[in-house]
Amino acid sequence: MTLSQWRTPFAVLILMGGCWQAKAAEPAFLNTAQMAVVRQQLHNHSAAPQTAEAYQHLLAAANGALKKPDLSVTEKGMVPPGGSKHDYLSLSAYWWPDESKPDGLPWIRKDGHVNPASKNDQSDGVRLADFTARVQNLTLAWYFSGEQKYADKAASLLRTWFITPETRMNPNLNFAQGVPGISPGRNAGVLDGRYFSTRIVDSLVLLQGNRAWTGDDEQQMRTWMQDYLHWLQGSKIAKKEGRTQNNHGNWYVTQLSGIAWYLGDKAVIGDMAKLMKSKLDVQLKPDGTQPAELARTRSFHYSYFNLQAISMMAVLAQKNGIDLWRYKTPEGGSVLTSLDFMARFTDPSVPWPYKTIDQIRVRPLPLLSWADNATGETRYEQQIRSATFSLPPAVKQASGGYHEDATRGAVMEAERETWLLTLPSFAAGYVPAQAKEG
Numbered sequence: 001m002t003l004s005q006w007r008t009p010f011a012v013l014i015l016m017g018g019c020w021q022a023k024a025a026e027p028a029f030l031n032t033a034q035m036a037v038v039r040q041q042l043h044n045h046s047a048a049p050q051t052a053e054a055y056q057h058l059l060a061a062a063n064g065a066l067k068k069p070d071l072s073v074t075e076k077g078m079v080p081p082g083g084s085k086h087d088y089l090s091l092s093a094y095w096w097p098d099e100s101k102p103d104g105l106p107w108i109r110k111d112g113h114v115n116p117a118s119k120n121d122q123s124d125g126v127r128l129a130d131f132t133a134r135v136q137n138l139t140l141a142w143y144f145s146g147e148q149k150y151a152d153k154a155a156s157l158l159r160t161w162f163i164t165p166e167t168r169m170n171p172n173l174n175f176a177q178g179v180p181g182i183s184p185g186r187n188a189g190v191l192d193g194r195y196f197s198t199r200i201v202d203s204l205v206l207l208q209g210n211r212a213w214t215g216d217d218e219q220q221m222r223t224w225m226q227d228y229l230h231w232l233q234g235s236k237i238a239k240k241e242g243r244t245q246n247n248h249g250n251w252y253v254t255q256l257s258g259i260a261w262y263l264g265d266k267a268v269i270g271d272m273a274k275l276m277k278s279k280l281d282v283q284l285k286p287d288g289t290q291p292a293e294l295a296r297t298r299s300f301h302y303s304y305f306n307l308q309a310i311s312m313m314a315v316l317a318q319k320n321g322i323d324l325w326r327y328k329t330p331e332g333g334s335v336l337t338s339l340d341f342m343a344r345f346t347d348p349s350v351p352w353p354y355k356t357i358d359q360i361r362v363r364p365l366p367l368l369s370w371a372d373n374a375t376g377e378t379r380y381e382q383q384i385r386s387a388t389f390s391l392p393p394a395v396k397q398a399s400g401g402y403h404e405d406a407t408r409g410a411v412m413e414a415e416r417e418t419w420l421l422t423l424p425s426f427a428a429g430y431v432p433a434q435a436k437e438g
Contacts, residue, residue, distance in 0.1 A: 027202035028261040028316050031373070034423045039144050048427050050389065050419040055144060057412045058420065062141035065134040066153050070160035072167035077122040080175040081184040087170050090125035090192055091118040092177040106181025112297030112357045125177075125192060131161055132195035139203040140421075148212070154203060155212035163220045171228035172235070187240040187248075194251045196228065197258025198312060204262060222263065229259045229268075242275070245282050246292040247302060250309035253279070257316050266320055273322045276313050280324075284333030288341025300352050300359035303342060304367075310335055311367040318374055325374050339364070339371055339380070346383045360410045362387055366417035369424045376425075384424045389415035 026032065041047035042055055073088050080087040093114045097104025119126050135154050142150035160167050176189020204221060207213040232238045232255070242252045253272045260268035283290055283306070293302035314324035314335060328334050342364045345352055352359050365387050368380035389411050418424065 025205055025261075025264070026319065027205045028258045028319075029198060029312050030202045030206075030421060032206075034373070035143065035421060038420060038423050042144060048419060050415060051423070051427075053389075054412070054416040054420040058137060058416060059141055059145070061133075061137040062150050065138050065157075066149065068134070070157050070167075071127055071131040071134075072160055073124050073127070073169045074167050075121070075127065076124050082174065084170065086168060087175055088128065088173055088192070089123050089175045090128070090177055090189060091115070091123050092179050092186065092188065093118045093125070095179045097180075104180075107179050128192060128195065131157060132199040135203050136199040139206050142210070143206055144420075148210075151207060151210045151212045154207060155210070155217065158200075158204070158207075158213075158221065159217060162224050163217065168224075171224050172231045174235070174237070185237060187237040187244070190232070190238050190241040190255070191248055191251050193228075193232075194255045194309075196225075197255040201225075201258045201262045225259055225262055229256070229263060229265075232256050232259065245279060247306035247309055249279055250276065250283075250306055250313070254309045254313040254316070257313060261316060261319075269316065269320050270322070273313070273317045273320070273324065276310070276317075276324060277327055280310070280327065280333065280335070281329045281331075284329055284335070284338050286332040286337065288333070288337045288339075290338060294354050297355065297357050299354040299356040300345070301356070301363075304363045307335070307338055307342060307364065307367055311339075311370050315370055315374065325371060336371060336375075336379070339367060343368055343380055343383050346387060358407075360407055360414075362389055362411055362414040365414050366422060369418045369422040372425050373422060378426055381424070381426050384418065385426070387418075 038047065038051060041051065047055070074085040076085060076089060078089055079085060080089040092107075094111050095107040095109050095118075096113070096115050098106065098108045121127070135157050138150045138154035138157070142148070142154065162168055173185070173189050173193050175185040176192045177186050178184045178189070179186065204213075204218075208218065232252075238252070241248055242256075243249065244252070253276045257269045257272040260266075260272070283292060285291065290303050290306055293299060293306050296302045310324070317324045325335050344350055345359075346361050346364055346368075348361050365384060368383055372378055372380050372384075391411055392405070392408050394405070394408065419427075
């Protein structure tokens, strides 16, 4: 591999020419300065074992995505109530047919228990998650490896989902997380769109200037995002989601802020940071607990999930001169206090004292690494150093193939975000023993 293949995407913008490339900005949630160090460590074979392992998992996922066809919302079996398959459609995961009713309607809620009907090809929920994950995997694989094939496929996926007239998604979530017999779409469905902000925005920024992503592609993508931002700000169900006082409301804030960052609207980010503070005042207790999330049947997951939204917003807010990490609520709660609370339970030997269906102990680790890097501390070094990212075996499907179940995927994501995309502050100069000796 040549040195030029390891140049940062932003370094080649001047060479590429064209006025639109000048719009390239820092990613919303990623830290390219840290990622550049990681890339160099990988190139020099001096990366931490966890980083090298995460990179191999990334390449495996990206290579798998290369072999698969592009995805589109028009592929679903069901037709949304509006009559167009270009509208996104998903079913609420925790709602089931009422067995006491002949027609099963209206569906009833079973918190934490996923209805398989919400996870098939008839709707778009799984398809959206797969699409955004593939784009992210491919874009990152290109960034770290320099191999153009990954960027080519990422750009093709983006065009198919957002731009090509025959396959594009309409910029709304009017029919997201619908419940048969109750509503064709609910405010909770706005949560589905978080990946447009957390995965797609940063992929778009990284791809700016790459030959696979043209100026026309960029302009049409910006138009789509602008229309989607207007929907987030003006739709009744989206505005209702923004008023909720749990993880849903926080993900609304983070999602809208990420889109605004991509479009260069800093005023919106400032407004969202204020809204986030008002939510933290209600949600974060002085002892670090989050009562709204502890009330769920998956209390560990949702305690992490809420802090993920908050932490990602803190990362973005810091880039806009706003410190959410150290913000204190009137009662004395804070993001760091709540992270302190979760940090102790990353140790599998420490029992989680609340009712929960599942608990993947490594999931909060990226948040701890983000916090340490943001504050310049090594507050969570012990937890990060001692963590092991042991993968459960792949689950065999009836068809004879294998897939990565939810736990396996979550563990790999935590390892990647901690060691490949963030680089713990204490590991910046990591050199393995064999490299030192040789």
